[in-house]
Amino acid sequence: MSGLRGQVFWVFARRAQTDPFEHVGAVKATSEAIAYVYARMNYTERNWRDMCVAPREAFYEPTPESR
Amino acid sequence: MSTASVVADNLSAEARRTIRDLLVALAESKNFLGFQYASWCICGPSIEANIALAGMAQEELGHAGVMGGLLGEDLKHGVPGKDTVVTWNKWSDQSAASAPFRMIEAWPEMIVACLALDATATATLEALKSSTYLRLAQRATKMVQEEQFHLMFGVETVRTFAALPRETRQRLAADYQRALGEAEARLASVETLSRLTALGMLAPGALGARAEFLQGVTRRLDDAWG
Numbered sequence: 001m002s003g004l005r006g007q008v009f010w011v012f013a014r015r016a017q018t019d020p021f022e023h024v025g026a027v028k029a030t031s032e033a034i035a036y037v038y039a040r041m042n043y044t045e046r047n048w049r050d051m052c053v054a055p056r057e058a059f060y061e062p063t064p065e066s067r
Numbered sequence: 068m069s070t071a072s073v074v075a076d077n078l079s080a081e082a083r084r085t086i087r088d089l090l091v092a093l094a095e096s097k098n099f100l101g102f103q104y105a106s107w108c109i110c111g112p113s114i115e116a117n118i119a120l121a122g123m124a125q126e127e128l129g130h131a132g133v134m135g136g137l138l139g140e141d142l143k144h145g146v147p148g149k150d151t152v153v154t155w156n157k158w159s160d161q162s163a164a165s166a167p168f169r170m171i172e173a174w175p176e177m178i179v180a181c182l183a184l185d186a187t188a189t190a191t192l193e194a195l196k197s198s199t200y201l202r203l204a205q206r207a208t209k210m211v212q213e214e215q216f217h218l219m220f221g222v223e224t225v226r227t228f229a230a231l232p233r234e235t236r237q238r239l240a241a242d243y244q245r246a247l248g249e250a251e252a253r254l255a256s257v258e259t260l261s262r263l264t265a266l267g268m269l270a271p272g273a274l275g276a277r278a279e280f281l282q283g284v285t286r287r288l289d290d291a292w293g
Contacts, residue, residue, distance in 0.1 A: 006113070027115045034223040040216050041119035 008056040009035035013048040024048075026056065075141035075200060082266050086200065087142045089191070089259045094134035096188045096253060099168055101127035103181050106170040116224075123217050130210050137203060175228055179239050182221030183246030184253070186284045189214040191256040194277040197270035198263070218284060226291040240292055 006028045012021040024043050029035035035053045043051070078086065104124035111117040138144040171177035192214070195207035228236055251257065260277060263269045 028113060029115060030227050031223065033219070034227065037216055037219045037223055038115035038119055041122045041220070042115055044122065 006030040009039070009053040010056055010059070011039040011043055011051065011053050013039075013043065013046075013051040015046060015049055017049065019049075021050070021052070027053070075202065078200065078268075079266065082200075082263070082268050083142060085259055085262050085266070086203070086268070087138065087144050089254070089256070089263075090134045090138050090142070090203075091144070092254045092256075093188055093191065094131045094138070096184055096250070097127045097131035097134065100181055100185055100188075101125075101131060102168045103171055103177055107174070107177060112174065112227075119216075119220055123220065126213050126217070130213075133206050133210070137206065141202060175231070175235075175239050176242060178221060178224050179243040180246045182218070182225070182284075182288075183243050184250040185214065185217050185221060186281060187247060187250035187254055187256065189218065190277045190280040190284075191254055191260065193280040194256070194260050194269060194273040197273045197276070199268050218287075222284070222287045222291050225288060226293075229293050236292060243288070 007030075008026050008028055009032070010023060011025045011027060013024045014021045025039075027035050027038040027042060029038050032053060032055075036051070039051055039053050101124045104120045104127060108117050108120035108124055111120050171180055189211055192207040192211050196204055196211065198204040198207065225239075228239060231239075256277070257274065260269060260274050264271060264273055
């Protein structure tokens with residue numbers, strides 16, 4: 001885990017159980033748990049049924065050089 | 068007349084007095100929490116924390132307003148601390164000296180003090196969910212639901228204190244215990260809830276639900292202190 005300054009977590013949410021999760025934003029936090037709390041309290045513009053967070057670093061995207 | 072107000076009108080004098088005193092204490096606690104969170108929402112450790120604090124301040128002050136509504140509408144009692152926050156009517160003469168509370172100026176100290184009071188107030192609301200005074204039971208249920216993220220915020224913020232020196236963490240843990248005692252004294256909730264249970268206003272398991280709630284917070288906090 002990154003130091004006290006934290007790392008970026010992407011936030012995903014959906015309004016109904018049958019909806020796909022959509023990427024709604026990002027938060028910077030020092031742990032998954034506090035990232036989740038920040039996400040819940042920062043992205044309140046819609047009444048989300050489910051919300052989850054994942055470290056930005058967990059997502060693999062090939063660079064142009066590696067394609 | 069609504070069913071809810073019939074229930075309130077039918078409260079015995081003792082039940083009315085006991086609930087009134089508890090609602091006043093809860094509203095004052097919520098105003099205190101709202102004031103602290105609002106004071107910190109521009110100087111927390113990150114923009115994410117600040118936004119969370121602003122949301123928590125609004126919810127706490129909203130909860131105080133709900134208590135005030137019950138006090139005013141059902142119990143015909145004045146609303147305590149309705150001028151806790153600066154309003155358009157009084158903003159021009161507002162100053163730090165005239166504020167109803169003092170801001171706790173150190174982040175870790177604010178977190179542990181507010182967590183203790185928030186946990187105690189929410190545990191009390193957990194017990195009030197079983198109240199036969201329906202309007203109170205309905206509102207307590209909603210407030211407990213909203214509080215879950217406040218407690219998560221407090222506990223997970225305590226976890227970030229792992230980087231602090233051991234002596235500092237021990238002092239903060241002791242501060243938390245002291246703040247719990249002060250919160251209990253402020254709310255007098257065990258005594259009050261026992262009286263309400265004896266009056267048949269709460270389910271027999273209400274005090275147990277309160278204790279279980281607080282134990283759950285303590286367990287999570289013990290884990291967070293490391």
